[in-house]
Structures are given as structure tokens and as C-alpha cells.
Amino acid sequence: MRWYEHQCVDDSAIISSRVRLARNLSPYPFPSRLAPPAAAKAIQEMQAAVLKPQAEITNGLTFVDLSHVDLTWLYQLSERHVISPAMANKAALRGLIYNNEENISIMLNEEDHLRIQAIMPQQNLDEAYEAAAALDDTMAAGLNYAFDADFGYLTSCPTNTGTGLRASYMLHLPLMESTGNLKAYADLITKAGFAIRGTHGEGTEVLGGIYQISNQLTMGKSEEETISALKHLANQIAGKEFSLRELFFKEYRHETEDAVHRAYGILTNCRKIGLAEAMKHLSDIRLGAMLGLLRCNIAAGTILALMINILPYNLQEVMGQTARDVRHLDVMRAEYLRKSIS
Amino acid sequence: MRWYEHQCVDDSAIISSRVRLARNLSPYPFPSRLAPPAAAKAIQEMQAAVLKPQAEITNGLTFVDLSHVDLTWLYQLSERHVISPAMANKAALRGLIYNNEENISIMLNEEDHLRIQAIMPQQNLDEAYEAAAALDDTMAAGLNYAFDADFGYLTSCPTNTGTGLRASYMLHLPLMESTGNLKAYADLITKAGFAIRGTHGEGTEVLGGIYQISNQLTMGKSEEETISALKHLANQIAGKEFSLRELFFKEYRHETEDAVHRAYGILTNCRKIGLAEAMKHLSDIRLGAMLGLLRCNIAAGTILALMINILPYNLQEVMGQTARDVRHLDVMRAEYLRKSIS
Numbered sequence A, B: 001m002r003w004y005e006h007q008c009v010d011d012s013a014i015i016s017s018r019v020r021l022a023r024n025l026s027p028y029p030f031p032s033r034l035a036p037p038a039a040a041k042a043i044q045e046m047q048a049a050v051l052k053p054q055a056e057i058t059n060g061l062t063f064v065d066l067s068h069v070d071l072t073w074l075y076q077l078s079e080r081h082v083i084s085p086a087m088a089n090k091a092a093l094r095g096l097i098y099n100n101e102e103n104i105s106i107m108l109n110e111e112d113h114l115r116i117q118a119i120m121p122q123q124n125l126d127e128a129y130e131a132a133a134a135l136d137d138t139m140a141a142g143l144n145y146a147f148d149a150d151f152g153y154l155t156s157c158p159t160n161t162g163t164g165l166r167a168s169y170m171l172h173l174p175l176m177e178s179t180g181n182l183k184a185y186a187d188l189i190t191k192a193g194f195a196i197r198g199t200h201g202e203g204t205e206v207l208g209g210i211y212q213i214s215n216q217l218t219m220g221k222s223e224e225e226t227i228s229a230l231k232h233l234a235n236q237i238a239g240k241e242f243s244l245r246e247l248f249f250k251e252y253r254h255e256t257e258d259a260v261h262r263a264y265g266i267l268t269n270c271r272k273i274g275l276a277e278a279m280k281h282l283s284d285i286r287l288g289a290m291l292g293l294l295r296c297n298i299a300a301g302t303i304l305a306l307m308i309n310i311l312p313y314n315l316q317e318v319m320g321q322t323a324r325d326v327r328h329l330d331v332m333r334a335e336y337l338r339k340s341i342s
Helices: A036-051 A071-079 A085-089 A125-142 A174-178 A181-191 A223-251 A253-267 A275-290 A300-309 A312-319 A326-340 B036-051 B071-079 B085-089 B125-142 B174-178 B181-191 B223-251 B253-267 B275-290 B300-309 B312-319 B326-340
Strands: A014-023 A062-065 A095-098 A104-108 A114-121 A165-172 A194-197 A210-215 B014-023 B062-065 B095-098 B104-108 B114-121 B165-172 B194-197 B210-215
Touching: A014 A125, A014 A223, A036 A062, A036 A095, A036 A104, A036 A125, A071 A085, A071 A312, A104 A125, A114 A125, A125 A165, A125 A223, A165 A223, A174 A181, A174 A223, A174 A275, A181 A194, A181 A223, A194 A223, A210 A223, A223 A253, A253 A275, A253 B253, A253 B326, A275 A300, A275 A326, A300 A312, A300 A326, A312 A326, A326 B253, B014 B125, B014 B223, B036 B062, B036 B095, B036 B104, B036 B125, B071 B085, B071 B312, B104 B125, B114 B125, B125 B165, B125 B223, B165 B223, B174 B181, B174 B223, B174 B275, B181 B194, B181 B223, B194 B223, B210 B223, B223 B253, B253 B275, B275 B300, B275 B326, B300 B312, B300 B326, B312 B326
Parallel strands: none
Antiparallel strands: A014 A114, A014 A165, A062 A095, A095 A104, A104 A114, A165 A210, A194 A210, B014 B114, B014 B165, B062 B095, B095 B104, B104 B114, B165 B210, B194 B210
């Protein structure tokens, strides 16, 4: 079972917590400059450093050489944030180490030699950091990291140099978005050294009111300071979303109930639906579940799985079908949602 | 029970048939020139002419002096086409004779002294004409009609002079409308001496794809010729609608199913809904019922009752509540539709 498939009580704006650590091996050039034989050798070394030690954290991890896997699966992994979109599109000489839950993954020879990632449901940023750090410690024992006493961890792109840490929350902010309050927070977020954007990174469309907030600075601040600042900021934003939700419901009770129930009516009856519209309705249903408006088998905590499973490649996986075209994908999406909600 | 409340199998574009005869009493000026005492005297005469004879056609008819009735009820009658909107707004010195089914009504001292009306469900224009003509014959026996050998029946407005007949069908033409085919028929309709418009007469908005088609000529054509021509024209239009429906369903099966089921999902779940949107969805559900797409308690033949009952004044009647404002009306409409469909 994947991490997002577990039922959970979830009435917070914070959907999930993610930590990523970038590391490189000092004897090798950065992956973009790495010749095929050296790339293969680096992968062997890194694989051994993770999988040889019989540590608790490395239990259940599997290695896959991405040169020889189905492209469809790579796109599915990318939609699930297990690998980056860049990696899905250029998988040769690259490797992946991951667990069945898919909340632990290590990309080998992506932009950096090592990208160690841990995802946790809800507000568990400390736990995510601890998991990534434990993996990092285990690997550090068997590898020679590129580390500079002044700069910290050296990385392929200077924006990661220092801690090599990217900590992020996935937030559901439908009211902040619809009331325009999010714009008022933009300055605060930027000044605190963070960025807010769609869930698939820079330049991606925001769907269903789901945002990702992550640190932009990797130098001058320790890992603990970065994580603490992100927690503080996210709590502020989540608290504002919560109070807007209460206020809005009080002021526009009929409108809120109407939007929530229409979303339910459409998702349980439609015969074709695009991704953006489906995400909007799932967002309304999540809001309704949190406000106690819906009496159906959908809890707020299960919406995330639906939001992932309606992405194009994951949808085809859960439906066990290959879509002929985008129109067919919309029909499949409607079928999946009808089956899953009702 | 009112005529439109009977369940009926109904898969035609023709929803109902209506006939109206305009008559005037020669000893009196037209109603707009009628002094109060004369108006009262005319009403007494007309009332006696209808209600005294013990004919089958006059059985169950009731007289009401509209000077002393609740305005809300007049608006309800107007929405149900029992009286004209003009009569609802100026009821003093006017009378109404009608039956419980409300498919027979005689307006007294409206634009003309007598407006005799018969409505029948579906394609029953002959039956409607026969009912109106039987009433006309009964009344003619006791009254002195204003009739000219050259012009025919004299009326307050010259557009009714001659037969005094207005024959009409109410048609459900969602495909003719959405595919733009209705425009192609506009010329044909006009040249044949007919007009097509919204169901509440000239200048009213078309809602839910429901149109009224009626004759414009009352001179130079007998009653039988007018009715025969209307039947021919309506059959052409209804036939075109039917073939478009089949064609469209074949070509755009998913889109049609999607629209029908979304309409069902919205009407069974919404918490507030405006009239135009509700009419659009009821139109889609009627289409779906005719295409055999919906398995719910809604047959095409019951949609008409819903379409009438969601009009502002009738909605308040069926819900037994007075709306505080338009917003409240939308909430009541959603509640009524949820209860009625589901």
C-alpha cells in the first residue's frame, strides 16, 4: 500500500510533508558531465552504500536501473512525486531506490548523484526530515560526499549548495485562493525565503487549490532553522485558511453547501471529466468533508489518493486500461470517480 | 389534480396543445372602454351563459370574481397559463371561469369580453379545439356575439379579428436549439403564418429549450385550416428534433450521457439553483429519459409538472412557504427538486 492510500483523519490544510537532500560523490564529476562507464560505477557504489548496511531505515528498499523500465511507469512515478519529471524524461544511466510505500526514494544520477527524499502524510515534517537524515547518515558512512567546510554540501546547481535541503508542505488552500488572501501572503512568504507554487514545481498549474510551499535558501541557515521556519509559516497559512473556512461557512452557508453538494452530484454522475474540473470538485468535497457537510464514504483524508489517481498515467494504472486519447481519458476519469465516491 | 400533474408516457417534442377563442358581446364596448357598472353587468351575463346550461362541457366549472382574490394566486394562475400575465396585473372588474383540472378557463373582461381556452397534454390540438368550440357554442346560445359577416368575430385588437382563434403547441426542442437548426426553420415558420417564441408569449426568455408555436393569422383561413397547418408544421419540427436527437446521441454518446447524468447529479444535490439553470437541467433530464439513459423515478412526462412547479409563485405554493427574497427562492427551488427527483 502506498503512503497516500492509508485512510486518515485529516481536517488540516496541510496534506503532506516532504524533505529532499541533495548529495554528490567527490570522486565523480556531476551527473551532467558523467561518462557512461563512470555513471554505471557511481550507481554501483551508491547502491551498495544504501542496500549493504542492514539498518532499519534501509529495510524494504529496492533498487531499479531506470535504463530498462517502461516509460509509462516512470510517468506514474513522476505524478506520484517519487521521481522528478526531468528524470522520467531522461532515465538512461540513472537509478532509483525506493520502498513499497513509495514515501522513501533515492534518485541516483539525477541532477545530483543522490537525491534522498522522504514524504509523510499530514504535518510530519520532522519525521520526514529524520527519515531522510537517517538514510543520509547510512550512505555517508559508505561514500565520499562532496563537502566543503565553508560552502557545505556541493551540488550541481548552486541554488542547492549548503544544506542541500528542500523541505516542503503540500497545502490545500481553497479559501485563501478564492478570497484572494493568498496574494496578501505572497510577500511574507518570499521575504521569509520560501516559495509557493503548484504541486509539480515551478511553472506548473495550480489545481484544486493545492499548493506547495518550500524553502529557497540552502545557505546561511541550518536544516533545523529551515524546517522550524517552514513549520511556523505553514501554521500561519493553515490557520488563516481554517479561520476563513469557518467565517465563509457562517456568511455563505447556502453557497458553501451548494458548491459541496454539487461537486458530489457531478463526480458521482458525470460520464466524462477533465483533470482541472475534477480537481476543483474534489477540492470542494474535501472542504465539505472537513465542514461535516457530506455524509458519504469520502473522508477528507482519502481525497489525496483520488487526486493522485486521476492524474493521466496513474488513472490508466488504477483502471487497468490504456487511453486511446484525451477524450477517452476523461471518460475513464469519470468512471473511476463514480466508482470511488458514490 | 391539474392537467399537467398526470403521469404520461411522453417521448415526443410536443408537450401540450392549446386553443384560445376571443369573443365579444355586441351590446357592450370593448373591456378597455367599459365603465364599472357595465363591466359588472357583462360579467353577470357571461357567467349565466356558461353556468346556467346543464351541458357536459360546463360541468365542474367555477366562477371567480377576480376583484377580490389574492394577488399571489393570480400570479400562480398566470404561470400556469390559466390567465394572461396582463390579467394578473389588472384584475379589477374581471372574472374567471375554470375547472379543477385547470385545462379549461374563460377569462371575462380581459382584452376581449371572452377568452375561451382549452389546454390538452401532448399532441391533442383537435381535442383542445373541440373543447373550446363546445364552450363557445354553449355561450353563443345565451349571448349576442359581436360578429360581422365580412370580418368574422370582432375583437378589441385587429390581430385577433376573424376566427378569434389562437392555436398553439408547446414544444421541447433542445437539439434544434443547440445545433442551430431552429434558425433554419424561422423563415419557414414565418412564411406559413406562424410565430415561435418563449412559452410566456412575445419577448419572454426561452428556458429549458421550451418553445411555443402559434398562428398569427385569424383572417382568410378557417379554424380547421389553421389547426391543420399548425399540426403539419409542428410535426415537421418535432420530426426534425427527433432525428437530430438520434443522430446526436450516436455521434456524441459520451457527451450526451455526461450532460444528462450531470443534470441529474446537480438537481439531486444542489442547495440553491436559479430558474434558468434548473430549466436547462430539467431539459437535459427530459432528453435523457426519452433516450432511455436515466434509471430514476423521473419519466419524460413528469418533467412538465416540475418545470411549472419551479416557477416563482408556484414554487411557493408547492413548498407551502413564502420566499423572503430571490436567494431564498433559489434555496427553496433546490429543496423542491431534490425531494421530487432523487
